[in-house]
Amino acid sequence: MLANTSIPVFEQLFNELTKTLPGDVFAFLPELVLCGTVIALLLGRLLGTDRWIPGHWTALVGTLIAFGFSFNAALGGIELSSVEATAEISRSELFSGLLINDGMTIFFRLFLLLFLVLVIALTVLSGIPDNEDGPDFYTLLLGATIGMMLMVSANHLLILFLAVEMASVPSYVLVGFLKGRRASSEAALKYVVYGAGAAGVMLYGTSLVAGLLGTAEIDQIAGKLSELTLTGATLRTILLGVMMILVGLAFKLSLVPFHFWCPDAFEGAPAEVGGFLSVASKGAAFALLIRVAGQLAGPAAVPPEIPVPGLEGLAISLAIGLGLVGAASSTFGNLAAYSQTNIKRLLAYSTIAHAGYMLLGVSAMILARHAGDTDLARDCVSGVLFYLTVYLFMNLGAFAIVALVRNQIYSEEIADYKGLAKQAPLLCVAMAVCLFSLVGLPPLGGFVAKFFVLAPVWKAGDIHPAMWLLVGVALLNTVFSLFYYLRILVAMFIDDRPTGQPVAKPDSVDKLYVALVSIPILLLGASPLIGKLSQAAEDAARDLFL
Amino acid sequence: MSNQPLFWIFALLTCGGAVGVVISQNIVRMAFSLIVSLGSTAGLFFLLEADFVGATQLLVYVGGTLVLLIFGVMLTASGPFQQIRVSPGETFLGAAVGLLLLSVIAFTVIDVEWDTLNAARTEASPGAESGNTARAIGLRLVGIPADHEIGVHEGRGGRTGYLLPFEIVSIHLLVVLVGAAYLARAKRRVADGSTGGEN
Amino acid sequence: METPLAYYLFVGAVLFVSGIVCMATKRNGIAVLMGVELVLNGANVNFVAFAHYTPLGLDGQIVSLFVIVLAAAEAAVALAIALNFYNNHQTIDVDRGDKLRG
Amino acid sequence: MTHIDSKAWLLIIAWLLPLCGFVIEVFAGYWSHRCPGGRYKSRTAAYLAVGCIGGGFLLSLSALISGISDWGLLEHQTSHSQAAPLESDNPDAHATAHFTVANVPHGEDADTGETGHGGGQKYVSGEIYTLGTFGKLRIAIDYYVDSLTLIMFTMVTLIATCIHVFAIGYMDDERTEDHTDHQVHLADGSHLHRPGRFYLFFSYMSLFCFSMLGLVLAGNIFMVFVFWELVGICSYLLIGFYVERRSASTAANKAFIVNRVGDFGFIIGLMILWTSFGTFGFKSYTDGNDGAHPEPGLFEMVRDDHGKVDVEKTDHGSIVRIQDHDDKSASIPYWLLVAAGLGIFAGCVGKSAQFPLQTWLPDAMEGPTPVSALVHSATMVAAGVYLAARFFPVFLPEVLLTIAYVGAITLFVAATIAIVATDIKRVLAYSTISQLGYMMLAIGLGGWGAGLFHLITHAFFKSLMFLCSGSVIVGCHHEQEMPRMGGLRKKMPITACTMLIGVIAICGLAVPGVSLWGYKIAFSGYHSKDAIVATAMTYAHLNPAHSLLFLAPLVTAGITAFYMFRLWFYTFAGEPRDQELYDHCHESPRVMTVPLMILAFFAIFCAVGGEGGPLYTAISHSETIPEHIADSAITLPSHKQIAGYHQQAGILALLVAAVGTLLAWLMYGVGRPDPGIIRRQFAGTHEFLVEKWRFDELYDAMFIRPVHVVAAWFSSFDRRVLDGVLHWFAHTGVVLARWNRWFDESLVDGIVNWIAVRVQAIGQSLSVVQTGRLRQYVMFIALGVVTLFLLMFALFPQT
Structure with missing residues (x-):
C-alpha cells in the first residue's frame, strides 16, 4: 500500500518543488547570500584562512553582494512601478505564502543591508571584535540580520515567531560580547531573560490568535476576523491574543512598559552593538508591526460602508491603545533621559522616545485604514519608513561617535566629554548634527522626518480626535528633549576640558566615516534627496493595502 | 475509548x-x-x-x-547558593500576579465557546488519522497536504509548505551554537585594552 | 466522550502562568530559565490542542515542533549567558546584577 | 526650464549670495585667518561678507526699482485716495461696516494667464525647486514676491550692509591670535586668553543673512518654518558668540528654548493648515505653470476674491467654507481656523519676544553689539511681525483681537521696565520689545500698513541706536552701564548726534503745524507711530469695549520718550560721571561712524511724506483688507475712517511724547548745567553709584533725587504741590516698574525655571522605576500585559 501511494507523492513533490521553488529561491537570494557568508566565516575559521582574510572583510563582501542583489531587485520593482496599473505585480508570495515579497520587503532589505554595511565598517574602525573574535561576532551579526530580514517579509505566524527569535537570540550574545566585563554579562542576562519572557508571551498570543481564527497566515487574519462575531469571550480572547503578539513586538521596539531591558542592555553592550540594535531591530519590528496591524485594521474586501461591528471597535481600540503607548514611550523616554550620566544610557532612552514617535504613525495608519482612507494609511506608513531611514543615520552617527570617542578617552560618561570640541572638532560637529536632528530641528533630516510622521497622524485626527492630542504630546516632547540633548553639546562645546584627561585624536578614517554618516542627515533635511527617499518610501507602502 | x-x-x-x-x-x-x-x-x-x-x-x-x-x-x-531564598513579600506578590494573570486568561480563553465556534465554521473536524502524523507532517514540510486535509482548508488550502523554516532554522542553530560556544570558551589571550572603558 | 478543548487550554494557561511567575520570583538564574521553558511549553500545549480541535490542523503541530527546536536553541544561549554571568559575578543570584539601573 | 520673473531672479541671487559667502568663509576662512606673521590677521572674511550682502543690497534695490516700474508701487491706490469717491458707503454708515475692497484687484486681466503685470495681481510667485512630494504633501522651495517682499529685502540688505561695515571696526580686536576676554575671570583671577574669532563672526552673520532673506522670500509656510528655525540657530550661535562667558551661553540657551516653546504652537498651526487646506503655499503660482490651472494657495482658500471669509453656521458650530477648492463643499471648522491662527501667532510671539515670552530678548544682549543691532532689533525679531502680517488673511477676528491685546500688554510692560534699566543695551532691548508690541498691536487692530510701516522705520532707527550704543561701548572700552557715562557728546560728537536723531525718531517728535515743501518736519518714527495711534484711536472709537488698546499705546508713547531721552541725557549730556572712563573715551573710527550716518539719514528720511509718502504707498500695495465677518463683535477700521482721526491722534501722540521728553529733560538734562548744585545734591549718591550701584538704590537715586532738583528749579511754584505730584509720579513709576520687573523676572522666569526643575525631578523619579532588578522587570511584563489588556478592553467602544 505504501509503495502504491509513494510514487504519485514523489511526483507531486517533484512538481511542487520545480514549479515555484527556483523563483522563490531567486527572490530569497540576499538572505541566502548572508547565510552563505555565515558559513564562509565559519569555514574560514576552520581552515585557518581567517588569518589572511580577516572576518570583517568576508562579512563586508558578503553583505555588499547581498546588498547588490537586493538593489537589483529594488530596481526591478521600480521598473514595474513605472508601468501604469501594474502595482499588483510587484507583490508576490514566496515559499507557498510564508513570505511576502513586496515594496516594503525590498525597502527594508535595502535598509537593513545598508545599515549592516555601515555597522561592519564601524566595527572595523573601532576594532571592537578583535581579529580572533571577528568570525564569531560577524556570524552573530549576520545571523541576527537574517532574522530581521525574515521579520520584514513574514506572512505566517510561525515565521513571525521564528524571525523574532532569530533576530533576538544572536543579539543576546552580542550584548554580552565583552564577556569579561561584569556589566556586559549582567546586561546580556537581563536582555535574554526579558527577551525570552516577551517571546513566550508573544508565542502564547500567537497560539490564541491562530487557534481562534483557524489560520496561521497573517494575510488571512483580516478575512477571518470579519467572519467572527466579535462579542463576549471571543472578543476578549482576540484582544488578549493580539495584545500579546504586540507585546513581543513592543519588546523589540522597547516601548513603555516593555522597555526595561533597553537602557540596561545598551549601557552594558558595546556602543556598536547598541547602534545596531537601536536601528536594525527597531526597523524590522516596525515592518512586522505594520504588516500585522494593517491586517487587524480590517480586511481589504470590506468596504467602509458596511461596518463589521466588532472589527470596528478592534481597530479603534487598537489604534488608540497603540497611540497612548507611543505617547507614553516618547514622554517617558525623554523624561527619564534627563538624569542620565552615561551617554549610551541616555541614547537608549532617546531611542525609546523615538520609537514612540514612530508608533504614532502606525496607530494613525490603523485608524486611516479602518476608515477606508487608504491613501492616508499609506502616507502614515511611508512617513514611518522615512523616519526610520533618517533615524538610521542620526542614531548610528551618535553611537558611532560614542564608540570612536570611547577608543580615545576610554569613557562613556557625559562628564568626560567636556571640552572635547577643541580636540576633535569634526566629531563634535557631527555629534551636534546628529543630536539636533534627533531633536527635530530644521533644516536637518530629523525635522522633515518628524513632520512626515506627525502630519498624517494629525490628519487622522479627523477620524478620531485623540490623534490631535497625541500629536500635541509628541510635539511637547520635542521641546523637552531639547534640554538633555543640549546637555551633551554644552559639555562638548562650552565646558573646558579638565587637565589630565586623555586627549582625543581621532584618525582621519574615523573622521571620514563620521562625515559619511552625518552628511545624509543634512541632505535628507534640505536637498532633493528628500524627494527621492519619500518616493521610495511611497513605493514601498504602495502595495501594502491592495 | x-x-x-x-x-x-x-x-x-x-x-x-x-x-x-x-x-x-x-x-x-x-x-x-x-x-x-x-x-x-x-x-x-x-x-x-x-x-x-x-x-x-x-x-x-x-x-x-x-x-x-x-x-x-x-x-x-x-557553594552556598544552592538555595536562594525569596522573601515572603515577593512570594506573595508573585502569587498575586500569577493569579491575576490566570484569571485574565480564564476570563478570556477558557470562556470561549470553542465547540460552537468550531462547529459553526467547519463541518468536519480535521482530526488526523489516529496516531500517525509523522508522514503527514513530512509531506506538509514540502507543501503537500495529507489526503484527509484536502478540502478542509480555505485560503491556501493547506498547501503551506514549511521547507523554508525547516532550512532556515538550521542556519539559526548554527549561529546560536557559535554564540553559545563563544561565550562558553575562555579567551585565548588577554583582552585588548581599547575594547572597553573602565568598569 | 472527548475531552473538551477548554481543558487543554487551561493546562496550557497554568503552564504559561507558572512560567511567568517562576521567571518573576526566582533568584536563581537557572530557575528563571526553567520558567522560560514552562512558558514556551504552555504555548505549545495550546498549539497542539488547537491542531486537534480547530481548522488550524497540522499547522499547529508543525508550529509546536519548531517551537521545541527554537526553545532548545534559546536555552543553549541563555545557559551560556547565565554561566558567563556566574563566571563574572561568582554567583547565579540574579539580584546581584543590579549595577545597571537608573 | 520654468519661467521665473526677473524680480524674483534678482532676489534669489541676492538671497544666495550670503550663502556663498558663508560657505567660502567656513571652508576658507580658517586658513585666511591663520595667515602667519603679524599680530593682526587679515580682514578678508569681513570684506567677503560685506561684498556679498552689499551685492545683495544692489540686487534688491534693482528688484525694487523694477517692481516700482512694473507695478506702479508709488502710485496711490484708488481706495487710499481720500478724495476718490469710490467707496459706496457714506461716511456715517460705518454701523453696517463692511469694507468693500478696491485694492484687491480683480481687474479685467485677472482671469488671463498674464498676471503679475499691469493692474493684475501685484505679486509673482513660483517654485525654485521641489524637494520632494510626500503623498499630497509637497515640500518645495518657493518664492513669493510682492511689494512687501521687495521692501523687506531692500531694508534687510541695506541695514545688514551697514552693520557688517560697522562690525569690521567693532570686532577688530578679534583679529588677534591672542584675544583677551575681560569679562571672563578664570579661577586664578586672570582673564581668558583665546584666539580671535573674526572670521567666524562674519560667517555666522552671512548665514544669518541668508536665512533671514530666505524667510522673507519664502513662498510657503513650510519653508518659512525652516528658515524660521535657521535664523533661530544663527541667533543661538551669535548670542553665544562669547561662549566662554557663562552669561552668554546661558542666554543663548534661554533664547533657543523659549523660541522652541513658540515653535510648538507654530507646528500645530502648520499641521492644522496643511490637513485642512492640503497646501503650504501662500498663493497660486504666477510663474512657470505653463498655462495649467494654478493651484490655489492658503490665502485664496480662506478668503474669496473680495477678501471675504465665507462663514456658515451649522448644527455643529460655525464652519468656514474653503474657497477655490476642487471640492466645492470643503470646509474647516471655525474654531480650528482660529486655533491655526493662534498657533502661527504663538510662533510669532516667541520670535518677536512678545508677552509672555519676552524674557529672552534682554538676555540676548550678551551677543556682540552688531548682532544686537541686526538680529535682535532690526530683522530677526521683526520676522514675527512680518509673519503675522503675511498671514493676516488667515487670521480671524478672534485671533486679531488676541494679537492686539498681546501687543498692547507687551508694549506697556516692556516700556515700564525700560525706565529702570541702566545697561545701555538693555534699555534698547526693552525698547525693542515695546516697539515690536506696537507693530503687533497695529496688525491686530487691522492697521496692516501702519504696523509694517513702523517695522521698516523702526528697523532703521533702532539699528542706528544699537550701533551708536556699540560705538559708545567700544569708545568706553566695553563699559555698558550708563551711570558711569555722561558728557560723552564732547568726546564722540558723531555718535551723540546720530544717537539723538535715533532718539527723536523713536519718540515721534515733530514740529507741529509747520511744513516744508508740503512735508511735515518730522523724523520717520513720527509718521509710523502716528499711523498706529490713529488706527488705535479709530478702533477704540468703533469698539468702545476695547478702549484700552488705544490708551496703552498712547501712554506708552510718553514713557518711550521719557526713557529714550533719559538714555541720551544720561550718556551724552551733562558732565562725565566717571572721569577716568571719560578721559580714555574716544570717537570711533570712520568705518564705524559712516554706517551711523547712513542709517541716520534713513532714520530721518525713510518715511518722508508719511502715509502719502512712497514707503507707505508701496507697502500698502500688498495689503489685503479683510472683509467684515458678519457676526463678529469686532469692527476693524477702514482707511477712510482712520484718516478722519488722523489729525486728532497725531496731536495727542505728539503731546504725550512731548510731555515725556520734557520730563526726561527736566530730570536728566536741566539739572546738569550747574555742576555745583549737582555735586552738592548728589555727593553721597554719586560716590555710591560709582562704587556699588546696587539696582534698588540706583532707582531711588534716579527718580527721587532728580525730583528734588526739579523742585528747586521751579521754586516759583508751590513747592509742596509740585514736589508731591512729581514724587507721586516718580514713586508710582518705580513701584510699577519694579512690579513689572518682578513679574518679568520672578513670575515668568520663575515659571520657566519651575517647569524645568519639575521636569528634571519627574525625569529622575521616572528612572527610579528602572531599578536594575531583573525579576522586577519580568514582573512588569506580566503586569504590563494585564494592564494593557484592560486598557484595550476599556477603549473598546461598547455598542
Whole structure:
C-alpha cells in the first residue's frame, strides 16, 4: 500500500518543488547570500584562512553582494512601478505564502543591508571584535540580520515567531560580547531573560490568535476576523491574543512598559552593538508591526460602508491603545533621559522616545485604514519608513561617535566629554548634527522626518480626535528633549576640558566615516534627496493595502 | 475509548509539575518537577493524537534541553547558593500576579465557546488519522497536504509548505551554537585594552 | 466522550502562568530559565490542542515542533549567558546584577 | 526650464549670495585667518561678507526699482485716495461696516494667464525647486514676491550692509591670535586668553543673512518654518558668540528654548493648515505653470476674491467654507481656523519676544553689539511681525483681537521696565520689545500698513541706536552701564548726534503745524507711530469695549520718550560721571561712524511724506483688507475712517511724547548745567553709584533725587504741590516698574525655571522605576500585559 501511494507523492513533490521553488529561491537570494557568508566565516575559521582574510572583510563582501542583489531587485520593482496599473505585480508570495515579497520587503532589505554595511565598517574602525573574535561576532551579526530580514517579509505566524527569535537570540550574545566585563554579562542576562519572557508571551498570543481564527497566515487574519462575531469571550480572547503578539513586538521596539531591558542592555553592550540594535531591530519590528496591524485594521474586501461591528471597535481600540503607548514611550523616554550620566544610557532612552514617535504613525495608519482612507494609511506608513531611514543615520552617527570617542578617552560618561570640541572638532560637529536632528530641528533630516510622521497622524485626527492630542504630546516632547540633548553639546562645546584627561585624536578614517554618516542627515533635511527617499518610501507602502 | 482518565492524570502531573517548579526553593527539586511537567505534556500530546510532536517533546525537550539545564544547575550549584531564598513579600506578590494573570486568561480563553465556534465554521473536524502524523507532517514540510486535509482548508488550502523554516532554522542553530560556544570558551589571550572603558 | 478543548487550554494557561511567575520570583538564574521553558511549553500545549480541535490542523503541530527546536536553541544561549554571568559575578543570584539601573 | 520673473531672479541671487559667502568663509576662512606673521590677521572674511550682502543690497534695490516700474508701487491706490469717491458707503454708515475692497484687484486681466503685470495681481510667485512630494504633501522651495517682499529685502540688505561695515571696526580686536576676554575671570583671577574669532563672526552673520532673506522670500509656510528655525540657530550661535562667558551661553540657551516653546504652537498651526487646506503655499503660482490651472494657495482658500471669509453656521458650530477648492463643499471648522491662527501667532510671539515670552530678548544682549543691532532689533525679531502680517488673511477676528491685546500688554510692560534699566543695551532691548508690541498691536487692530510701516522705520532707527550704543561701548572700552557715562557728546560728537536723531525718531517728535515743501518736519518714527495711534484711536472709537488698546499705546508713547531721552541725557549730556572712563573715551573710527550716518539719514528720511509718502504707498500695495465677518463683535477700521482721526491722534501722540521728553529733560538734562548744585545734591549718591550701584538704590537715586532738583528749579511754584505730584509720579513709576520687573523676572522666569526643575525631578523619579532588578522587570511584563489588556478592553467602544 505504501509503495502504491509513494510514487504519485514523489511526483507531486517533484512538481511542487520545480514549479515555484527556483523563483522563490531567486527572490530569497540576499538572505541566502548572508547565510552563505555565515558559513564562509565559519569555514574560514576552520581552515585557518581567517588569518589572511580577516572576518570583517568576508562579512563586508558578503553583505555588499547581498546588498547588490537586493538593489537589483529594488530596481526591478521600480521598473514595474513605472508601468501604469501594474502595482499588483510587484507583490508576490514566496515559499507557498510564508513570505511576502513586496515594496516594503525590498525597502527594508535595502535598509537593513545598508545599515549592516555601515555597522561592519564601524566595527572595523573601532576594532571592537578583535581579529580572533571577528568570525564569531560577524556570524552573530549576520545571523541576527537574517532574522530581521525574515521579520520584514513574514506572512505566517510561525515565521513571525521564528524571525523574532532569530533576530533576538544572536543579539543576546552580542550584548554580552565583552564577556569579561561584569556589566556586559549582567546586561546580556537581563536582555535574554526579558527577551525570552516577551517571546513566550508573544508565542502564547500567537497560539490564541491562530487557534481562534483557524489560520496561521497573517494575510488571512483580516478575512477571518470579519467572519467572527466579535462579542463576549471571543472578543476578549482576540484582544488578549493580539495584545500579546504586540507585546513581543513592543519588546523589540522597547516601548513603555516593555522597555526595561533597553537602557540596561545598551549601557552594558558595546556602543556598536547598541547602534545596531537601536536601528536594525527597531526597523524590522516596525515592518512586522505594520504588516500585522494593517491586517487587524480590517480586511481589504470590506468596504467602509458596511461596518463589521466588532472589527470596528478592534481597530479603534487598537489604534488608540497603540497611540497612548507611543505617547507614553516618547514622554517617558525623554523624561527619564534627563538624569542620565552615561551617554549610551541616555541614547537608549532617546531611542525609546523615538520609537514612540514612530508608533504614532502606525496607530494613525490603523485608524486611516479602518476608515477606508487608504491613501492616508499609506502616507502614515511611508512617513514611518522615512523616519526610520533618517533615524538610521542620526542614531548610528551618535553611537558611532560614542564608540570612536570611547577608543580615545576610554569613557562613556557625559562628564568626560567636556571640552572635547577643541580636540576633535569634526566629531563634535557631527555629534551636534546628529543630536539636533534627533531633536527635530530644521533644516536637518530629523525635522522633515518628524513632520512626515506627525502630519498624517494629525490628519487622522479627523477620524478620531485623540490623534490631535497625541500629536500635541509628541510635539511637547520635542521641546523637552531639547534640554538633555543640549546637555551633551554644552559639555562638548562650552565646558573646558579638565587637565589630565586623555586627549582625543581621532584618525582621519574615523573622521571620514563620521562625515559619511552625518552628511545624509543634512541632505535628507534640505536637498532633493528628500524627494527621492519619500518616493521610495511611497513605493514601498504602495502595495501594502491592495 | 475514553481518554478522560488518562487526560486527568497527565493534566494533573503537568500542572502539578509546573506549580512544583514555582513553589520549590531547591533548584534540584525544581529540575525534577520540570522533568515531570514536560514529560507529562508529551503524554497530553499523545492524547491529542500528535504522536510525532509528543516524541519530539520527549527527545528534544526532556532529553536535550532539560539535560542542558541540569548541566547548568550542576555547574552553578556549587557553594552556598544552592538555595536562594525569596522573601515572603515577593512570594506573595508573585502569587498575586500569577493569579491575576490566570484569571485574565480564564476570563478570556477558557470562556470561549470553542465547540460552537468550531462547529459553526467547519463541518468536519480535521482530526488526523489516529496516531500517525509523522508522514503527514513530512509531506506538509514540502507543501503537500495529507489526503484527509484536502478540502478542509480555505485560503491556501493547506498547501503551506514549511521547507523554508525547516532550512532556515538550521542556519539559526548554527549561529546560536557559535554564540553559545563563544561565550562558553575562555579567551585565548588577554583582552585588548581599547575594547572597553573602565568598569 | 472527548475531552473538551477548554481543558487543554487551561493546562496550557497554568503552564504559561507558572512560567511567568517562576521567571518573576526566582533568584536563581537557572530557575528563571526553567520558567522560560514552562512558558514556551504552555504555548505549545495550546498549539497542539488547537491542531486537534480547530481548522488550524497540522499547522499547529508543525508550529509546536519548531517551537521545541527554537526553545532548545534559546536555552543553549541563555545557559551560556547565565554561566558567563556566574563566571563574572561568582554567583547565579540574579539580584546581584543590579549595577545597571537608573 | 520654468519661467521665473526677473524680480524674483534678482532676489534669489541676492538671497544666495550670503550663502556663498558663508560657505567660502567656513571652508576658507580658517586658513585666511591663520595667515602667519603679524599680530593682526587679515580682514578678508569681513570684506567677503560685506561684498556679498552689499551685492545683495544692489540686487534688491534693482528688484525694487523694477517692481516700482512694473507695478506702479508709488502710485496711490484708488481706495487710499481720500478724495476718490469710490467707496459706496457714506461716511456715517460705518454701523453696517463692511469694507468693500478696491485694492484687491480683480481687474479685467485677472482671469488671463498674464498676471503679475499691469493692474493684475501685484505679486509673482513660483517654485525654485521641489524637494520632494510626500503623498499630497509637497515640500518645495518657493518664492513669493510682492511689494512687501521687495521692501523687506531692500531694508534687510541695506541695514545688514551697514552693520557688517560697522562690525569690521567693532570686532577688530578679534583679529588677534591672542584675544583677551575681560569679562571672563578664570579661577586664578586672570582673564581668558583665546584666539580671535573674526572670521567666524562674519560667517555666522552671512548665514544669518541668508536665512533671514530666505524667510522673507519664502513662498510657503513650510519653508518659512525652516528658515524660521535657521535664523533661530544663527541667533543661538551669535548670542553665544562669547561662549566662554557663562552669561552668554546661558542666554543663548534661554533664547533657543523659549523660541522652541513658540515653535510648538507654530507646528500645530502648520499641521492644522496643511490637513485642512492640503497646501503650504501662500498663493497660486504666477510663474512657470505653463498655462495649467494654478493651484490655489492658503490665502485664496480662506478668503474669496473680495477678501471675504465665507462663514456658515451649522448644527455643529460655525464652519468656514474653503474657497477655490476642487471640492466645492470643503470646509474647516471655525474654531480650528482660529486655533491655526493662534498657533502661527504663538510662533510669532516667541520670535518677536512678545508677552509672555519676552524674557529672552534682554538676555540676548550678551551677543556682540552688531548682532544686537541686526538680529535682535532690526530683522530677526521683526520676522514675527512680518509673519503675522503675511498671514493676516488667515487670521480671524478672534485671533486679531488676541494679537492686539498681546501687543498692547507687551508694549506697556516692556516700556515700564525700560525706565529702570541702566545697561545701555538693555534699555534698547526693552525698547525693542515695546516697539515690536506696537507693530503687533497695529496688525491686530487691522492697521496692516501702519504696523509694517513702523517695522521698516523702526528697523532703521533702532539699528542706528544699537550701533551708536556699540560705538559708545567700544569708545568706553566695553563699559555698558550708563551711570558711569555722561558728557560723552564732547568726546564722540558723531555718535551723540546720530544717537539723538535715533532718539527723536523713536519718540515721534515733530514740529507741529509747520511744513516744508508740503512735508511735515518730522523724523520717520513720527509718521509710523502716528499711523498706529490713529488706527488705535479709530478702533477704540468703533469698539468702545476695547478702549484700552488705544490708551496703552498712547501712554506708552510718553514713557518711550521719557526713557529714550533719559538714555541720551544720561550718556551724552551733562558732565562725565566717571572721569577716568571719560578721559580714555574716544570717537570711533570712520568705518564705524559712516554706517551711523547712513542709517541716520534713513532714520530721518525713510518715511518722508508719511502715509502719502512712497514707503507707505508701496507697502500698502500688498495689503489685503479683510472683509467684515458678519457676526463678529469686532469692527476693524477702514482707511477712510482712520484718516478722519488722523489729525486728532497725531496731536495727542505728539503731546504725550512731548510731555515725556520734557520730563526726561527736566530730570536728566536741566539739572546738569550747574555742576555745583549737582555735586552738592548728589555727593553721597554719586560716590555710591560709582562704587556699588546696587539696582534698588540706583532707582531711588534716579527718580527721587532728580525730583528734588526739579523742585528747586521751579521754586516759583508751590513747592509742596509740585514736589508731591512729581514724587507721586516718580514713586508710582518705580513701584510699577519694579512690579513689572518682578513679574518679568520672578513670575515668568520663575515659571520657566519651575517647569524645568519639575521636569528634571519627574525625569529622575521616572528612572527610579528602572531599578536594575531583573525579576522586577519580568514582573512588569506580566503586569504590563494585564494592564494593557484592560486598557484595550476599556477603549473598546461598547455598542
